Amino acid sequence: MTLSAATTQPKDTAEASQYNRIRRRLTIADMVLNFALLIVLLATGWNATLRDWSYRASGQRYALAVFFYVLMLLLISKVLGSALDYYGFRVEHRFNLSNQKLKSWLWDETKGWLIGLVIGVILVELIYWTIRIAPFKWWLIAWAIYNGLAIFFAQIAPVVLFPLFYKFYPLTNEDLKERLVKLSERAGTRVRGVYEWKLSEKSKKANAALAGLGATRRIILADTLLQNYSPEEIEAVLAHELGHHVHKHIPKSIVLQVGISLIGFWVVAEGLAMAVDREMFATVHDFASLPLLVLMSTVMSFILMPVMNAYSRQKEREADRYAFRSITKIAPFISSMNKLADQNLAEREPSRLVEVWFHSHPPVSKRIAAAEAWLKEHPASA
Numbered sequence: 035m036t037l038s039a040a041t042t043q044p045k046d047t048a049e050a051s052q053y054n055r056i057r058r059r060l061t062i063a064d065m066v067l068n069f070a071l072l073i074v075l076l077a078t079g080w081n082a083t084l085r086d087w088s089y090r091a092s093g094q095r096y097a098l099a100v101f102f103y104v105l106m107l108l109l110i111s112k113v114l115g116s117a118l119d120y121y122g123f124r125v126e127h128r129f130n131l132s133n134q135k136l137k138s139w140l141w142d143e144t145k146g147w148l149i150g151l152v153i154g155v156i157l158v159e160l161i162y163w164t165i166r167i168a169p170f171k172w173w174l175i176a177w178a179i180y181n182g183l184a185i186f187f188a189q190i191a192p193v194v195l196f197p198l199f200y201k202f203y204p205l206t207n208e209d210l211k212e213r214l215v216k217l218s219e220r221a222g223t224r225v226r227g228v229y230e231w232k233l234s235e236k237s238k239k240a241n242a243a244l245a246g247l248g249a250t251r252r253i254i255l256a257d258t259l260l261q262n263y264s265p266e267e268i269e270a271v272l273a274h275e276l277g278h279h280v281h282k283h284i285p286k287s288i289v290l291q292v293g294i295s296l297i298g299f300w301v302v303a304e305g306l307a308m309a310v311d312r313e314m315f316a317t318v319h320d321f322a323s324l325p326l327l328v329l330m331s332t333v334m335s336f337i338l339m340p341v342m343n344a345y346s347r348q349k350e351r352e353a354d355r356y357a358f359r360s361i362t363k364i365a366p367f368i369s370s371m372n373k374l375a376d377q378n379l380a381e382r383e384p385s386r387l388v389e390v391w392f393h394s395h396p397p398v399s400k401r402i403a404a405a406e407a408w409l410k411e412h413p414a415s416a
């Protein structure tokens with residue numbers, strides 16, 4: 035099938051291309067910085083120096099020493115990355131995409147860092163605990179615990195983590211609620227709630243998402259979307275999110291993550307065993323190996339990025355097709371895509387390499403082309 039309709043679409047503005055180029059460079063710079071930090075720690079032996087400090091500070095108590103170690107690593111990483119973080123904040127303002135004040139941003143950064151610390155400490159303590167109790171099969175236990183934690187955090191995220199950064203209110207718009215009920219009925223399913231996300235307090239961008247698991251599963255719609263889009267356009271966005279729900283995309287991603295992390299933990303355990311064999315570390319539970327474990331997982335995640343993003347783009351296309359089937363007219367879907375691209379300064383036509391490596395969603399040009407192709411096959415949706 036030809037997608038010739040794509041040629042009639044608006045092109046990327048110079049501003050959008052520049053904004054996305056800067057954001058991408060920031061992402062890459064951040065990855066390189068963290069990668070370099072891990073390499074330097076391991077190559078200079080500072081990873082062992084930090085471990086000795088941690089032991090001394092903790093009065094030789096292992097679990098407390100692990101906590102100090104994680105704390106120091108996260109502090110160093112944050113301090114080194116702070117210039118890039120601040121530049122990222124400035125870029126959003128420069129392109130008129132943010133209305134967040136510096137003080138509010140600093141507070142968000144602090145909260146984000148503290149959440150990272152809590153999750154990081156829990157995870158690392160558990161990993162070194164499993165290494166101590168089961169030096170050979172630790173990775174299997176750690177893998178099970180890791181996925182249990184990931185599912186737990188996915189479940190509590192919409193009710194505990196998101197509200198730390200944004201306010202959420204149950205949707206009050208009766209017309210939209212009715213549209214959603216009708217969409218859900220047609221799908222033979224029920225979403226537990228739709229929430230208005232007060233994104234406008236910090237950003238000029240618009241967004242929507244399906245989040246949570248089980249009792250916390252919900253559709254969230256940014257107020258920036260609710261204010262500026264027609265009811266038909268919002269319905270198209272809702273239908274897309276409902277498509278994720280109907281096709282069980284969240285549980286399916288969890289299953290994929292469970293499988294991939296099993297291989298990941300095994301590779302990390304093998305790498306650690308080899309490092310101990312080569313006397314990089316005196317014992318297998320020497321937590322000075324943490325930078326090596328993080329390095330191995332970072333490299334694996336980077337290699338897997340195109341795979342995970344391809345998987346995600348496929349799910350997005352599926353949700354789009356679900357939306358085409360459930361809404362009566364396709365035009366509002368296309369106009370909502372155009373509005374979102376303009377408002378968020380999204381790149382409509384990124385290069386193929388950029389799309390493959392970095393994009394979790396198909397580019398807007400392809401999503402619109404798919405909608406136009408659908409329209410040709412289903413003229414009744416015009």
Ligand SMILES: [Zn+2]
Pocket residue numbers: 274275278350353
């Ligand atoms: Zn989606």
